[in-house]
Amino acid sequence: MNVTSKFDIIVVGAGPAGCASAYLLAKAGFKVLVLERGRGAGSKELWGGKAYAQPLREVWPELDKEAPIHRWVSKERFSLVWGERALTIEYKLGRKVAFTTYLTELVNWMARKAENAGAIIVDEVRVDEIVVKEGRVLGVKSGGDTVYADAVIDAEGVNRLLLEKLGLVEKLNPDHIALGVKEVLSLNPNLIEERFMLGKDEGLAWFVTGDVTLGLPGGGFIYTMRDSISIGLVLPIGPAAKAAEAGLLKEHVSSLVEAFRLHPYFRNLWREADVIEYGGRMTIEAGLKLMPRKLYMNGLLVVGDAAGFLVNTGYTIRGVDTAVTSGKLAAEALIEAFNNGGPTEENLKSYEEKVKKSYIYRELKNHSSIGDVMSDPFFFQKLPQVAIRAASKLFEADYEEPKLIRSFLDAAREEDVSSLKIIYKLGRVVGKL
Amino acid sequence: MSSQASRLKVIKLGELLQRSIWDVDEERHIEVLKQEGLRVKALILLCPMGCYSLAGDKLIMSYEGCVECGTCRVLSGSDQIRWEYPKSGRGIQYRYM
Amino acid sequence: MRIAVGIKWVPNTQAVRFDPETGTLIRKGIPSIVNPHDLPAIEMALRLRDAVGGEVIAFTMAPPPAVKGLELALGMGVDRAILITDRVFAGADTLATSYVLANAISKVEREYGKVDLVVFGQETIDSSTAHIPGQVASWLDWPYVYYVKDIQVLGDGRIRVVRELEDYIEEYEIELPAVLGIAVRALKPRPVSLYNKLRAKLNKDTIVVWGNSELKLDPRCVGLKGSPTIVAKTIDMPEVPRKKEVYKPRDPRDAARWIVSKIVEDEKLRELLVKKLWGG
Ligand SMILES: Cc1cc2nc3c(=O)[nH]c(=O)nc-3n(C[C@H](O)[C@H](O)[C@H](O)COP(=O)(O)OP(=O)(O)OC[C@H]3O[C@@H](n4cnc5c(N)ncnc54)[C@H](O)[C@@H]3O)c2cc1C
Ligand SMILES: Cc1cc2nc3c(=O)[nH]c(=O)nc-3n(C[C@H](O)[C@H](O)[C@H](O)COP(=O)(O)OP(=O)(O)OC[C@H]3O[C@@H](n4cnc5c(N)ncnc54)[C@H](O)[C@@H]3O)c2cc1C
Ligand code: SF4
DSSP states (O other): OOOTOOOEEEEEEEEEHHHHHHHHHHTTTOOEEESSSSTTTTTTTTSSSSHHHHHTTTTTTHHHHHHHOOOOEEEEEEEEETTTEEEEEEEESSSSEEEEEOOOHHHHHHHHHHOOOOOOOEOOOOEEEEEEETEEEEEEHHHHEEEEEEEEEEEESSSSSSHHTTSSSSOOGGEEEEEEEEEEEEHHHHHHHHHHTTTTTTTEEEEEEEGTTOSOOOOOEEEOOEEEEEEEEEEHHHHHHHHTTTSSSSSSSSHHHHHTTTTTTTTTGGGTTTTEEEEEEESOOOHHHHHHHHHEETEEEGGGGGGTOEEEEESSSEHHHHHHHHHHHHHHHHHHHHTSSSSSHHHHHHHHHHHHHHHHHHHHHHHHTTHHHHTOGGGGGGHHHHHHHHHHHHHHSSOOOOOOOHEEEEHHHHHHOOHHHHHHHHHHHHOOO | OOGGGGGSSSHHHHHHTTSSSSOSSSSSSEEOOTTTTTHHHHHHHHHHTOOOOEEEEEEEGGGGGOOOHHHHHHHHHHTTTEEEOOSOOOOOOOOOO | EEEEOOOEEOOOGGGEEEEETTTTTOTTTTOOOEEEGGHHHHHHHHHHHHHOOOOOEEEEEGGGGGHHHHHHHHHHOSSEEEEEGGGGTTTOOOHHHHHHHHHHHHHHHHHHHOOOOOEEEEEOSSSSSOOOHHHHHHHHOOOOOOOOOOEOOOOOSEEEEEEEEESSSSEEESSSSSOOOOOOOOHHOOOOHHHHHHHHHOGGGGOOOOOHHHHOOOOOOOOTOOOOOOOOOOOOOOOOOOOOOOOSSSSHHHHHHHHHHHHHHHHHHHHHHHHHHOOO
């Protein structure tokens, strides 16, 4: 084979979606080329920290034994913080549902699986263009070099330079996108287990809302890794940019993350920990709104974040399992298409049908109105204040403790919000979560 | 023991950037083409790596610390900012993310 | 023309951080890269090949992960690459390193034919001795020019090389084969290209690995054993917090006086300078 020979399939992007497709297609005997702009797969990846295992096992049944799993999530925590006060709920899981790890590591593993299955992975190469002629995708171009294939899988992630160029999607709307800013804190595993009350190999996932985002839409996350803790904030870009322009956000985002690390409620969990890495990446706020007009065209399939397949429930981000699942569905659709005469537009339609029948699409639909919650300042300002005030009435009574309902009604009155409005809004949000 | 010492001190952005690793290209991959209409305040506060700053009234973009997140691209028009990924695998090299 | 280009796989020192808590350098988890100053040397070799034909061979003495670095060189357009790796080569100082590299060049000549030119970078970012190119030239007994900015092939087995120094330019005409050290930033390196990278991936034999069973060098002359250099003492320079003050006098002599007075008045700075200049 030489460089001008044609491949069966070219995958753009060695992220979770691209690797899953490449692995399954290579395993099925296709000539697969994966092009990745980073140095080694995973070097451009950043996430919160928790992957749902079952969808991944469907592609790699050996996941539990082989994948670089740091800790199995045994506890989920939720906290509402405002000022000096905090309200926390914790749930102890009964089985191994999700695990924590570095996405850089996980993706590197996925890429090795694809490579061992026979896919050719070429890194350090940025694809500049998907080559189309008369409505048919012929291959991809990087610099002056074009490589041809019967089909191209676009797995470029959320920042869709190629799909935009192709005219398949619009430029991203800041209201549909969030910015994640993250720190990794190195900490001795024994200290992690002691402080978070975890067994060996057990992990914790923690979602935080309240004034860690200065009342802006969004929230904070904490994940325990093997010997580090990942913390960070996710801020929808639209509202954050408006707040910056209106003078409501005065500090740089990194100061918000630092304030989170140094927050009195959390800081003693990692007081000795050194920040070993700092970075940021975009994620999807409203998945359905990002979905391309079509998930396929003659010779092209779109998978993962690039297709908007990320379920943002407001308290968890599920993008990796959905990316892997869409990658799997794309591989299945392609294999069928090749058996039926080739990856024509007609033959690739089955991909979209498969997606619409899968849990990804149901989940996206299910959580599609979370965007309304995420863009409503009420949920990030008034509501946490009322809740914290109510809790303070319950727990900070020197003599007489009010009844639950009384403390809530008083808190609402003192914060100058009607309790009916709260109940109405809460009713709506519960329906959406 | 020194490793037990508290590290609960604010780390300034400049120092935070020291914690991550880049292989910086000689060639810039992001460039401000036209400042008019740019959401300057948002860019300065939201670019997680502080790549945007003002020198007087002029917006300066330092591409060296960019993590290629795309935020500035989403906040700007393509006639205002030229935005590409770095070539040859250069740019940010995440390790523990 | 057959051109060999030496590259070194170095830790990305930009990322090496000083831990004030423990007083040591934090090197853990620092990925390695091709020594950035070697990229102009690769570029120089490729331009010469593109102009007069022939092949470019990249070689490095390094542990196995350096294959990634050779892949980058192949991606830029180098024709083949050699990884020189063996446990007995470990712990080498510049003398033992250059001995292995020079012998590798001789083996290249035996395997692939006469080598006309060996190019190196100016220095490395992790040791910066700039010893290697000169030492390799000595072992081979070939002429050596350092700090080269430009090369012209004259066609009669000679080349003209241009060195650009601080206030003058030198031109040498030298006979091939020769060894050259290419100046930092002499040329802008080309990016990795899809075809080159793909070609390297598809042809597994573009990278060969040589250990000492191939080079057959006396184990006493390589690695730690072949390294006479001893590190007598290392001094970690304390981190100096930066301060910014702006003084804009009209007369530059006032600026000089101002700077001197700053140094004289600031006890910490004074101590530091004394330490730096006279080792305490
Ligand atoms: C702050 C944050 C927290 C998150 N938390 C979680 C979480 O806890 N759990 C979870 O499941 N998900 C989480 N996600 C989402 C998850 O990371 C993504 O959904 C997932 O990575 C998407 O996978 P993908 O393969 O579609 O795209 P990506 O992972 O983005 O991969 C795309 C790949 O393509 C490459 N590429 C892009 N353009 C080109 C080009 N032109 N040429 C060559 N290569 C190219 C990129 O370098 C990259 O390797 C989070 C995301 C963020 C930002
Ligand atoms: C006092 C001292 C003690 C040392 N002790 C040890 C030790 O115990 N263990 C140890 O591992 N190292 C040790 N080193 C480091 C090692 O000797 C040098 O890193 C190595 O010999 C290359 O020297 P340099 O980095 O200064 O290269 P320079 O001479 O500055 O490099 C110039 C050019 O030579 C080429 N080049 C350099 N190295 C290679 C290579 N390996 N392969 C191909 N081309 C190359 C590159 O083109 C480079 O740009 C020591 C160095 C010194 C100064
Ligand atoms: S891409 Fe992200 S990190 Fe880079 S300059 Fe834009 S906002 Fe900053």
